[in-house]
Amino acid sequence: MMKILLVGSTGMLGTACSRILGEDHAIVAPPSKELDMTRWDVVIETLDRVGPDIVINCAGYTDMEGCERDETLVRKINIEGPRNLAQGCARFECRLLHLSSDCVFDGRKETPQPYFEDDPPNPLSAYGKSKLDSEIAVKENVPAYIIVRSGWVYDLTSRGFLRNVIRQALESPGSVIQVPALEMGAPTWSYRLALQIRELVRSDSHGTYHATAEGCCTRLEYAQAVLDTLGLKAVLEERPPGNFTPPIELPVNRILENRRLKKQGIHVMADWKEDLEIFLNAYGEALMQDIRAEGRGGIAA
The missing domain is CATH 3.90.25 (UDP-galactose 4-epimerase; domain 1)
Structure with a gap:
């Protein structure tokens, strides 16, 4: 059994992760008012007190219109917060699983050709750019990281x-x-995505993964x-x-291929x-x- 610090536990995916991973692991899921990931001192105090084996970050600012309006706010939540978590995880030698988005790509591949994990990102929107920057912040600051890109998540x-x-x-x-x-x-059920995250947590996975429904x-x-x-x-x-409205430029092709999950034999996503x-x-x-x-x-x- 692992101890998991779940950030963003009250959101759609965070709720699903708390339920699914809580069956096998000890979940610590402080509300955002107690764990403000944009504050370095709070992140360090929480990691020191909890002592997690892995941190799962489901938090983020997802209002695309708001991202276009308020660059300062989106940078604080979507970039500075993940950077603090990554640096904290590196200090306490624990893993970090960070949720990203299909919006890191420009969607200009001809459909239905999918995007793979190693395709070059080129975000179009402020939201997509912030998610790409969050990935960079994670990669640069903690060696034991997992980045999960998904999209069209519902619950x-x-x-x-x-x-x-x-x-x-x-x-x-x-x-x-x-x-x-x-x-x-690919419309993706949060429950199924949480099951996939559980498989990643159980494994020795490292790096960037795509995790959307099949088809x-x-x-x-x-x-x-x-x-x-x-x-x-x-x-x-x-x-x-x-x-x-608003006229935000979004990727037309948002199809992701879960190639790395399949290659490692831990793929559980469904049609x-x-x-x-x-x-x-x-x-x-x-x-x-x-x-x-x-x-x-x-x-x-």
């Missing part, structure tokens, strides 16, 4: 694309729902699968990404559509009830 508490498709279909049955054209990726789809195919599984009715219409159906069959009714209780809102890209 019962997610506030992104999946939830907003359901919301609009519930509010106006049979109406037109506009979804971004061109984008391709790929367009946003329209993703939305249609959600509607079909839940029995909801709507007309889906693709619109150019530039027609959405995106199969996992989506399992998730919606188990939690779809609760998700729809929650959305109905929230009131009205628009769809986010």
